[in-house]
């Protein structure tokens with residue numbers, strides 16, 4: 001039976017690891033937060049006392065961490081430059097390494113390079129689909145790495161996702177992912193300002209959403225993640241913008257997309273504006289709230305007062 005080490009059990013990692021347990025794999029988990037480990041051992045996962053402890057002897061290592069610095073230091077050792085003791089130093093020769101975090105392509109390429117020096121396959125496999133997709137096992141995985149690494153990764157990722165793409169070589173998954181998230185941020189801001197303009201003119205946001213969903217403005221945020229409170233059930237906007245995808249993480253992704261644009265001299269005016277709006281929103285104390293809370297940047301004071 002395939003044994004998987006799963007490291008990073010936050011909003012996304014915990015439900016993803018739970019799906020591996022449900023699929024019958026042997027899953028050894030680690031997170032810096034003990035309660036996160038407990039939530040998985042309650043479901044049948046095995047606990048490890050360190051990341052290296054989880055990874056040693058595993059067939060597959062999966063990480064789901066906040067940012068590039070966490071991924072570099074975990075795989076390569078504390079220095080992040082390959083000199084310390086990292087996961088690549090403790091795993092067996094044929095262990096497959098998969099990082100599902102959203103990070104800069106350069107960090108993914110660096111880890112892949114050090115892994116290759118030890119004859120290890122490293123696949124960057126950032127995800128799309130949010131916490132709901134993670135819980136339902138319907139995530140989209142966007143992979144970068146060798147053909148062989150991708151084929152192996154597909155087997156285990158299929159327990160957590162519905163769509164698994166090979167975008168190209170190491171780092172390509174990360175590039176495709178930040179292109180997607182830059183577009184998502186633009187759609188979320190545009191949907192928010194459109195809904196609020198309708199409300200300002202007396203429209204019911206539920207009716208307006210139904211109209212736009214099947215008209216030319218239709219998009220994922222209207223279909224799955226409406227930012228206006230009480231239009232849709234079971235989305236963060238109807239739950240005080242709790243859970244979901246944090247504003248701080250969207251700010252991180254938009255920073256990554258702007259860095260990528262600079263590297264390639266690409267023109268991304270909408271992405272730049274969306275980043276500014278999200279940075280401003282985070283600075284106003286919204287960093288830990290769901291990214292659809294950007295809607296509140298457009299609501300009028302009366303509306304906010306009535307809510308509270």
Ligand code: NAD
Nearest residue numbers: 008009010011012013031032065066101102130131244245
């Ligand atoms: P999160 O902050 O909820 O979880 C990260 C987890 O990693 C935390 O539990 C933290 O304790 C753990 N961690 C950090 N450093 C560690 C270490 N050295 N060893 C072990 N555990 C460590 O974040 P999240 O929302 O789960 O997102 C994870 C990644 O997935 C991010 O890169 C994010 O951009 C991406 N992502 C998130 C969503 C979403 O909807 N939340 C969607 C797509 C992609």
